[in-house]
Amino acid sequence: xNIDLKEMTQLAPIFRELFKGYHVSRRDPELYTQLSNLQxxxxxxxxxxxxxxxxxxxxxxxxVPEQMGAQVNKTAQRLALFTFILVEHLADQGRDPLxxxxxxxxxxxxxxxxxxxxxxxxxxxxxxxxxxxxxxxxRRLTQLGFAAEDAGIYRxxxxxxxxxxxxxxxxxDRDLAAALHSDLPLPAPxxxxxxxxxEILPLxxxxxxxxxALARAIAEEQELNx
Numbered sequence: 687x688n689i690d691l692k693e694m695t696q697l698a699p700i701f702r703e704l705f706k707g708y709h710v711s712r713r714d715p716e717l718y719t720q721l722s723n724l725q726x727x728x729x730x731x732x733x734x735x736x737x738x739x740x741x742x743x744x745x746x747x748x749x750v751p752e753q754m755g756a757q758v759n760k761t762a763q764r765l766a767l768f769t770f771i772l773v774e775h776l777a778d779q780g781r782d783p784l785x786x787x788x789x790x791x792x793x794x795x796x797x798x799x800x801x802x803x804x805x806x807x808x809x810x811x812x813x814x815x816x817x818x819x820x821x822x823x824x825r826r827l828t829q830l831g832f833a834a835e836d837a838g839i840y841r842x843x844x845x846x847x848x849x850x851x852x853x854x855x856x857x858x859d860r861d862l863a864a865a866l867h868s869d870l871p872l873p874a875p876x877x878x879x880x881x882x883x884x885e886i887l888p889l890x891x892x893x894x895x896x897x898x899a900l901a902r903a904i905a906e907e908q909e910l911n912x
Contacts, residue, residue, distance in 0.1 A: 689727045694721040700728070704739070704749045709831035709845035711746040721747050747847045762809040763861055769849040771804045787842045787850055794820075794838040795908045865912070 691697065700717050703710055704881050710717045721728055723743060732739045738750040772792070773783040786792065797816050801808060824840055827833040832845045 689731055694727065694731075697728075700843050701732075703831075704732075704737070704747065707749075709746045709843075709848075711844050712832060713831070713834065713843055718745075718747070742844070742847065744844045744847050746843075747789055748845070754833045761822075764813070764823050765827060765832070766849055766852060767807060767811050768827075769846070769853050771800070773805055773850075775800055775803065786849070787846050788844070789842065791839050791841040791891070794840070823897075851904060856897075 696717055700710065700721060703714075703717065710721060712718050721739075721741070725739075729739045732749070739747060740895050741748055744755070769787070772787065776783040776786050797819055801813075801816055801819055808814070808819065811822070813822055824833065824835070825848075828835050829890070830841060830845075833843055834841050
C-alpha cells in the first residue's frame with residue numbers, strides 16, 4: 687500500500703513509545719487517535735521494520751516482540767506474578783478483581799498488607815520491601831502504560847487485560863485440575879521461564895536505537911514507493 691508520511695504527524699512519538707514497550711491507549715488521546723485513524727498505514731510501516739502492531743479490541747496498541755532479553759523476561763514475570771497475587775487478594779476481600787483491574791484503583795496504603803500476606807511469592811520476584819514493590823512492579827506498570835499513578839493511587843488501564851487474560855487462563859486450568867483431582871492440593875502460581883514473558887512485553891533491538899530504527903523504516907518504505 688502507498689503510505690503518505692505527511693499524514694503520520696505523530697509517527698516519531700508513537701514509534702518511540704511502542705518501541706520501548708509502552709501500551710498506547712485512550713489515555714494518550716493524540717497518539718491513540720492517529721493510530722486509530724491511520725491503522726493500516728502504521729501497520730505497514732512498522733511491518734517493514736520487523737514489528738507487528740497489534741490493536742486490542744479493548745482499546746490499546748502495542749508491539750509484538752520477536753525476541754526477549756533476560757531483564758525483560760524478569761520484568762514480565764514480576765508483573766504477571768503481581769497480577770496473580772492481586773486477583774487472589776481482591777477475591778479474598780470480597781472485591782471483584784475484574785472491576786478493580788479494569789479501570790479500578792489500588793491505594794499505596796494497601797501495599798504493606800499485600801506484601802506481608804504474600805511475602806513468599808514476592809520473594810520469588812526478588813521483592814522484599816514496599817519500596818521494591820513500587821520500584822520493580824508498580825513503577826514498571828505505569829512506565830509501560832498498564833497503570834497510572836496519582837497522589838498515591840494506582841489506577842489500572844485497559845492494557846492490564848493482557849495480564850488478566852493470562853491469569854484467567856491459568857485459573858481455568860487450576861479449576862479444571864481441582865475438578866478432576868479434588869483430593870490434590872493446588873500449588874500457588876509459580877512463573878516458569880517461558881510461561882508469560884513471550885506474550886507480554888516487547889524488547890527493542892539491542893544494537894539499534896529507536897531513532898536509527900525509525901529512520902531505517904522510513905528509508906525502506908520510501909525506497910519501495912520510489
